[in-house]
Amino acid sequence: MLRYLLSRLISLVLSLIVASLVIFAVLQVVPGDPASFMLGMNASPDTMAALREQLGLNGPAPLRYLHWLAGMLHGDFGLSYTYKTPVAQLIAQRAQVSLPLTIYAMALSTLIAIPAGMVAAARRGRASDLAVMGVTQLGIAVPNFWFAMLLVLIFAIRLHWVSSGGFPGWQAGIWPNLVALTLPAIALALPQASILARVMRSALIEALHQDYLRTARAKGLTQGQAIRRHAFRNALIPVLTILGLQFSFLLAGAIIIENVFYLPGLGRLIFQAITQRDLITVQSVVMLLVAAVIVVNFLTDLAYAAVDPRLRRPG
Amino acid sequence: MTLLSVRDLSLAIHGMPILHDVSFDLIPGEVFGLVGESGSGKSMTSLALMQLLPPGARVAGRATMGGEDLLSLPERKMCRIRGNEIGMIFQEPMTALNPVQTIGDQVAETLVIHGAATRSEALSAARSRLDRVGLTADRFPLSRYPHELSGGQRQRVSIAMAIALRPKLLIADEPTTALDVTTQAGILDLLRGLVAEEDMALMLITHDLAVVAGVADQVAVMEAGKIVEAGPTEALFRARRHDYTRRLFAAAAHVPARRPQAREAPLLHVASARRDYALPRPSAFAPPGRLTAVKDVSFTLHKGESLGLVGESGCGKSTLTRAILGLDPLQGGEIRLNGAPVSPTMPRARRAGVQVVFQDPYGSFNPRQKVGRLVAEPFHLAPAPKAEQRDRVAEALSAVGLTPEAASRYIHEFSGGQRQRIAIARALIIRPELIVLDEAVSALDVRVRAQILDLLADLQGRYRLSYLFISHDLGVVRVITDRVMVMRAGEIVEEGETEAVFAAPRHSYTRELLAATPKIPAGWLDG
Incomplete structure (x- = not known):
């Protein structure tokens, strides 16, 4: 280990x-x-x-x-040419939006995708499987900004449940911010959840065909017990890979959604910095994002080891 | 008295009939052997009893155990019977265990799932069951994972799992087919011991007549979904009433007609060959350890000769084979083919002198290419004009007993035996001098195996081929080779004329191997 x-x-x-x-x-x-x-x-x-x-x-x-x-x-990322403020400070401000948004979207996506993928795999070929496959197909195909606009149209303009954009800032308390981030998080989570559910489904279906599942059934486990106790953990490995990739993607890849909802996130920061030739900001933000990707990959590797004893203790 | 009584069991999967009116009885304390070739329906019979059939299966008939019909019980009740009253073990010990769970948890699970014990009680019961199957606490703590065990040890874990609740019936589906002979002997001993101790009935499914002869009290012979003959083992083996049984026995004992070859000049010369592997570093900064898989191996293979190489898994056969094929470099000594050195960098023309046939007739072909193209593949080593290639593909296919039309079909259209013929055609096509047969008949049913052995013997005579015949199956090596080498832990421990080695083995390991090989008692086959 x-x-x-x-x-x-x-x-x-x-x-x-x-x-x-x-x-x-x-x-x-x-x-x-x-x-x-x-x-x-x-x-x-x-x-x-x-x-x-x-x-x-x-x-x-x-x-x-x-x-x-x-x-x-030392935490000194230089001075932004355009904002005339330390880049570290800029990044810290923007990360206050991007990081919670990413985690929120990831949590939503995982909570939806894992059970949906499991149901689809366990009931392969039946109505619930077809429903999951159909919805996820749509979720991958529909552009997330379009879906985001649809959410705004329904929940902000028609129903007035939430505002159509903006970010109050954490000094306003947790709840208003959580509300403000909900629609963007849903818009970001939908395509991610669709991919994740499909990966979960196919990984689980593959695990269900393994010999050790037959062994488990021969021991007297029901199909459901066999899935929960044996197939699930084996199917997690490809799911973890996708989760790691999605986290890195969401952290910086939310530019469009940030624009739709008028959120001051990292994506917008880097977009503005590029158009204004604020190279020191670009350089630092890109470095930070790359570092985030690499660290997440490292954490994914640790998660593999937690799931798979063959990595912890090579035979 | 009878534990399980199966009557008129029929099975169809998606309308395709698989089993026809199968009937037999299982008796406590007795071993019931079910023998037949692949596809005869042996495994399906056992899965039907467990209600673990693939989707689309329709079952008819009755299987009465303890007053209940196993074939018509609802799933909920079946879950209580599986693992509790009926335990089952399967052929592939390498994949039968969950790779991410400890062996202790997996054995204990049988008890926990049936509510027979709390987790801690279950773990201590798992300990005692693992002890019973020969996996002692000092070497095999409950915290071991499957990948840390060998195939035989994993099969013992499977057995411990299956007998954890002391079931009345144990179904073993080809439990030793994937194992080495000495390991197989240990597992068969264990199963026999358990049957006697626990007064359990054992249903042993196998294709191996010799295994059945040594273990079973009752035997049924299965062909194409029907039991064609059944009875007490010795009586059935002596009488062999049914034609199919007779053919099966004849194939198992088949000796291909080989013309003795005059041994001429040396063809392949291996001198003090050594193959090392780097092992993972014990710590990040320590130098990596080295594993010597082949130690100082020397031998000579003559033109027209058939040389056997036997040994158990991990003995270095495959490593040596790869070096002979020029796929891996040696770390010491040398290999010469017709006097010229063999290495990964040798010219193609020299590479063309050795071709190989592998064990798995399913995995060794690209499924998207037509047979003609597959067979013509070695031409990249010895180029020939297209028209000549076509003629030679046709010739090679005819030589192995297929029609030239086979060239325009895909590999999935052929059976296992036909595929192995195609593999041989592919090896023959550029007329090599030496063909390496790496477990080439091990995956085949006895009757198909007999045909392939005949084909090999015939081709050797016709094309003056030399064979290096690598196998764990001593019976096959005995009938197809002139000389044999026995390999253990990277070394050749015994070498000699095949008949002499088999009749009077000198090395203790050879004797051990021969003793562990299941045999049908000689008297049973007289007349």
Whole structure:
């Protein structure tokens, strides 16, 4: 187990280093000088040079890379060119929206998908299976922004249950924020739940055909007991893979939904930063998202080991 | 007296008849052997009794046990009988256990699920049952996982699970088919002991007549869903009244007609071959350990000779075979084919000199290619014009007893025996000098196996082929090889003329293997 953990940790650190190098290198070669962007076309070369110096854009690249890296390790992500505030502060503000939204959407998606997939697998070919397959087909096919607009139309405009967008901020208390995040979370959860339910269903169907399920039935377990006690845990492994991927995707992939609901999340931050050539913000937010993906993958690997003893104790 | 009485059991799956009027009785303390070839309906008979048939099955007839008809009981009641009154074990010990649950939990589950014990009581009962099947607490704590056990040990866990509640009937479906002979002998001993101790009835399903001869009190022979002959084992074996039984026995004892080959020049020369594997590092910074799978193996195979290589799983046969095929490099010694070195980097023309036939006639073909293309595959080693390739595919298919038209069909249209013929055609097509037969007849039914052995003997005479015949089945090796080598733990422990080795084995391991091999008592087959 320790070996497995150690090897995963080493791969985690290596991935982070490689990712930071790639991100830094790419932003060195993208066109557009932030200094000239900020000062406009008519700035004098002297002011440009001064600003470049102030932004830390001068000096050899390796040194700037190390400087950036060292800064990040201290929580210093640099100063945003456009907002003129520390990037760390920007990210912290935006993560207050994105992180709860992601977790909310993931929780919804898992709570719906796992039971739906199990029912579909256990009752394969019957009405409930066909219903699950039909709904999930639709859930994957329908674009989530369209579904989001539909939710707004029904619950905000017709029924007035919730407001159509915006985020009150956590100082307003937990409940109003939870309400504000509900529609976006549902809109995000639907396609994810559809994929997850289908993965759960097929993984469980595969597990149901395994010899050890027959053994379980021969021991006197009912079909339901055999699924719960034996098939479920074996089917979890592919489900965990998808869950890990979905978490990383939701964290930054909610740009469209954030726009529909007017939420100040990470997705919008990075979109604005790119359009305004706020490269230091782009660089840091991308690095943070990559780090999140890598850490989630690491956690997924740990979850595999928790589920599968063959990883903990190779035979 | 009778525990289970089956009368006129018939079964159809999606309208396709599988069983016809099967009747037999099981008696406590007795072993009932059900023998037949694959597809004869043996397993379906047992699954029908357990009501574990695949969807679409329709059953008729009666199976009375304790005053109730097993075939018509509702599912709820069947769940109480399965595992409680009837235990069952299956063929594949490697996949029969849940890989993510400890063996202790899996054995205890039988008790817990039937409400026979609390979890802690169940675990202590599991301990005693595992002890009974020979898995002692010091080496096999309850916290072990299936992947940490060998096939034989896993089969013992399955048995412990099946007998946890001391059922009146144990159904064992090919329980030893996937195991080595010495392991098989241990499991059969265990089953026999349990029947005597617990006064249990055992229904033993097998294709192996010799296993039945050694274990069963009563035997029924099954063909195409019907019991064609039944009776006390010895009487049935001696009389062999039914034609099918006679054919089955003849096939099991079949000796292919082989013309003795004049042994000429050496063809394959293996000198002090050694194969190492790196093991996982014991800790992150320690150097990886090494496992020597093949240690200092030397032998010579002559042109036109048939050389056997026997040994149990894990002895290094497959590793050695891969090196001979030039798939893996050696870490010491050398292999020469016609004097030229064999290695992963050898030229294609040299690779064309050795072809191989594997065990599994189902897994060793690409299902999306037509047979003609499958058989022509080795031509990439020895290119030939398209027209000539077609002619030679037709010729090879005819040589193995199929029609040339088979080339335009897909592999799923053929039976296991036909597929193995196609595999042989594929090996023959570029006229290699040596064919490696890696458990090539092990997955086949006795009658098909006899035909394939005849075919191999015939082809050897016609094409002057040399065979390296690798098998765990001593009976087959005995009838098809000139010389035999016995391998254990990476070493050849005995080598000699096949008849001499079988008649008077010198090494204790060879003697052990021969003793563990089930045999039909010689007297039973006279006349």
